[in-house]
Amino acid sequence: MRENPLILIVEDEPRVSRYLRSSLQMSGYDALVAPDGVKALELVQENRPDLVLLDLRLPRMSGLEVLENIRRSNDVPVIVLTANDAEEDKVKALMLGADDYITKPFGARELQARIVAVLRRYRPAEPAAPRATVYENKDLRIDYAARQVTINRKAVHLTPTEYRLLVTMAENTNRVLTHDYLLAHVWGAEYADDVHILRATIWRLRQKVESDPTN
Ligand code: CA
Numbered sequence: 102m103r104e105n106p107l108i109l110i111v112e113d114e115p116r117v118s119r120y121l122r123s124s125l126q127m128s129g130y131d132a133l134v135a136p137d138g139v140k141a142l143e144l145v146q147e148n149r150p151d152l153v154l155l156d157l158r159l160p161r162m163s164g165l166e167v168l169e170n171i172r173r174s175n176d177v178p179v180i181v182l183t184a185n186d187a188e189e190d191k192v193k194a195l196m197l198g199a200d201d202y203i204t205k206p207f208g209a210r211e212l213q214a215r216i217v218a219v220l221r222r223y224r225p226a227e228p229a230a231p232r233a234t235v236y237e238n239k240d241l242r243i244d245y246a247a248r249q250v251t252i253n254r255k256a257v258h259l260t261p262t263e264y265r266l267l268v269t270m271a272e273n274t275n276r277v278l279t280h281d282y283l284l285a286h287v288w289g290a291e292y293a294d295d296v297h298i299l300r301a302t303i304w305r306l307r308q309k310v311e312s313d314p315t316n
Contacts, residue, residue: 106220107131109150111141111167112182113159121154124209130216138162142170145177152219155199156182157190165193172198176260178219182207195301200262201288202298218289222261236271241310243268252310262287263306 108130112118118134125132133148135141138159145153153171157164168179180201181194191202200219203212236243240253250257250267259267265287270278284292284299292298 103131103151105129105131106151107133107148108216109133109135109141109144109148109153111135111138111153111159111164112156113137114156117156121212124212125216128209128213128216138164138167138170141167145171145175150177152216153177153179154182155179157187157194158184165190165197168194168197168199176258178222178261180215180219192297192301195298196304198260198305200260214291218291219262221289222265222287236268238271238274241271243271250310257309259306259309262302263309266302266306267310 108125110118110121110125110132112121112134113136115136118136122132122134133144133150135144138161141153141155144150155164155167159167162170164181168181171177171179178200179198180203181191181199183191183194183202183204185204191204194202200222201215203215234245236245242251242254243249244251245268248264250259250264266283269283269286280296280299281293284295288295288298
């Protein structure tokens, strides 16, 4: 990651994007703005941001379509901005690969907390055995140093959130993990009640790592 993480703001309302940009810059981030989805996809390719803040209500291409497009080739963390009455969009966004969401209206402090929590997942997960560099169980292999996951020697691309969840579950295969434990361990203590985010991420991870996700 760069010294100042680069955040791409995807928002069509200039008033909102200006507010976001200045509050991010005050917190020590670099920020770029895309006013629509087409521009957003271009900037993701060209600038490789460290995080994307994605409004779901956009002209030309909806935020969900933008997210779907990003996820075809990119594991950059994405936080979606949703309206208060859009519960369904929130769940869809999580299932499409969003790492987190914030409900509008929100304050600078809440935004900052969510960004810190998501970027924190980039940190390498500590392996259960201190000197272990690789985890192997049946078809699954996790290389901690390279942050690389393979199933049957085929690479699986995971977002930082999915990666942390997989590592936590893999290292505790013989224990029953509660929702609370997983949320606190993978997302952070402030997410303790967020069962939506846990269910959607587990579902997504299963699509990626299990040969038969219904099992
Ligand atoms: Ca908007």
